[in-house]
Amino acid sequence: MDRSADAKIFDVEQIRKDFPILREQVYGKPLTYLDNAATTQKPLAVIDTLTQYYSKENANIHRGIFCLSEQATKRYKSARHKVQEFLGAASDKEIIFVRGTTEALNLVAQCYGRTFLKAGDEVLITHMEHHSNIVPWQMLSEEIGIKLKVVPINDQGELILEELKKLLTDNVKFVAVVHISNALGTINPVKEIIRLAHAKGIPVVVDGAQAVAHTPVNVRDLDCDFYAFSGHKLLGPTGIGVLYGKKEFLEKMPPYQGGGDMIRSVTFEETTYNDLPYKFEAGTPHIAGVIGLGVAIDYISSIGLGRIEAYEQELLNYGTEKLLQVPGLRLIGTAKHKSAILSFVLGEAHAHDIGTILDRQGIAIRAGHHCAMPVMQRFNVPATTRASLAFYNTREEIDRLVAALHEVTEVFQ
């Protein structure tokens, strides 16, 4: 399956054949799927794995003494190992399966934050966080009285590092930062931020939801203490995600939920918790999801994230140039280091109307605040229209988007 070695050129037409949905039509038009930041499409390998699992292999793990259960357990474990390698983690005990980025971040806020932070401690976040990296901290603030500090962003949508340095006072006890902004596309200098925080002994969680399918990530190189992502934004199934955590942190944190699998022994007087990673995985997990995620990782690795990143950057440049030629269009998010996310406003047309008009041309984009309302407030817009690209998108699809935007202009002239 290794195509990275033999094929130097990035054969997008060949790749598109791996994604059955890309052959679908919407309102009689070919589907132009540009909402990859919301969720990515799934390659046949992942879809087949789920079908195969449920039709031939389904059994619960960790308990059966029969063949199917043993096989399922093996595949489940091997998927954890794949995630470990994918992230460059030191051990597969550091890979916790959760429902998605949201649950991963809540786990960090609850199990680390509630245990190790106290009233008056500051948690530093940024102005471009997704709600899932804001609200869990606000809830913790209500619960135990921590304070939230927000690193501002400039007009390009980049973090102002000088401000971050100033805000990184001795009161800060935790940093939570998004790797790539889903609303702006900004790629944050997370390695540098982690270095700055660590210089003061402050642990850092990185929200990698928009990063893992678009750029190579190595948690040991970043030296982050926690890293969160969702399987469904990485060609995998919904309902499965990952929290990476350094062993030293995970070991001293209390469990997230109580139940089966997370215990070693239970009496009514005392319960001993299981080892990592099981301590954080109470109950029957999303077995098919985990196995599917493993296959998604195999698939994306066979293409190579380095090549994907290069291709998407080219597409981003092309898209940026084309969009800027649309009269009245203003890009929201013009960072120097950007992922292939094109967020924009267009004249007087509201994002919701643009979304409807594009939809009738078979073009799927996102209109709204992208679960990042503070970003909208920062740029003083109620909503944006967002085209977010993946490695199976093409220049032709961007041309279709641009043509449809001209139709919007016609309606709203």
Add this chain to the structure above:
Amino acid sequence: MNEDIRELYQQMIMDHNKNPRNFHAMADADRTAEGYNPLCGDHFKVYVKMEGEIIKDISFDGSGCAISKSSASMMTAALKGKTRAEAKALFEEVHKMLSRGIGEPFDAAKVGKLATFCGVCEFPSRVKCATLPWHTLLEGLDPTGKQVTTE
């Protein structure tokens, strides 16, 4: 251009979107209500001055998509001088028109100019844009008057 799109964004809707009527706050309103669609950020405030059962004056402000804004504008234009009961009855007819099955008829005589929104039924995700100002108003006319959302 796509036929359904042309049908949706009719001249009158685009006109009210561009030049909304009664688009201002009302300092001496005796009823106000706020409507909010958390999904797309549409956010309106409706102001009403009552004289007994009669809507003496009505206005709105806020921001939203072309459908919600023009719906708010045309609603205010349609309701000035109407009674509370007439407002409710009109919304019932408008709602019937908006949520009817594709291709099904509706009673144009009962909705008057608001028939311009007849194309919205082709776009199920947009029906709540058109109804947001109405829900907001009815909430405002209701004595409890709390914030309305479309969710």
